[in-house]
Amino acid sequence: MTTSIVDNGVNVEALLGARQALAGAPEIAQFQWRSTVTWLDGTHSRADLETFFGFNEEQRHRTTFSFDIDHPLQFAAQDNGITPVEYVLVALGGCLTAGIAAIAQQRKIQLRSVQAAITAEMDLHGILGADPDVRNGFSGVRVDYTIDADATRAEIEALVAQSQKRSAVYDVLTNPTAVTVTVS
Secondary structure (H helix, E strand, O other): OOOOOOOOOOOHHHHHHHHHHHHHOHHHHOOEOOOEEEEEEOOEEEEEEEEEEEOOEEEEEEEEEEEEEOOOHHHOOOOOOEOHHHHHHHHHHHHHHHHHHHHHHHOOOOEEEEEEEEEEEOOOOOOOOOOOOOOOOOOEEEEEEEEEEOOOHHHHHHHHHHHHHHOHHHHHHHOOOOOOOOOO
16 A cells, blocks of 8 residues: 655645644734835825734745735726735635645545636726715625635535635735824
8 A cells, every 4th residue: 555645835844843842832922914005196105015023023025025005997097907805806816725725635636627706796886976875895705616626525624724724914804903093
């Protein structure tokens, strides 16, 4: 009998080591994520992400990551980037998918392909101020996964369920989060 090595590109030992380190020093688990968004013109702005705080000290990404944010031509904008609400969908899909890869690695399930189709419903009457009874945000979000893996359907469904349970972005979207906005 031969045993194949499962490699989904996730260093589970490092993740489990971090979890174990947190038990002895819970203060290192306190992180602060940051983004600086600069208005460029019209509805076009750019978000830059370079530093964050974690493990009790300032941290730096290997490079500054920049993302253009805009609205499409249909909204009388220039379409220089995806909309802010589309970034929410990107974040949700990215977080859930990363979780699936990590959990599959830990459970020794080899992934061949993982694809998420994320859709969200929104009524523009809210953000345009045309109807005060319509919420500004999504009325619903749907994530449909297509996963090819060396696993049963039940095992794949369990991967997705565990990913939801541990996803920071899923939590942000499904539970109230305090947001404070100030002007300097």
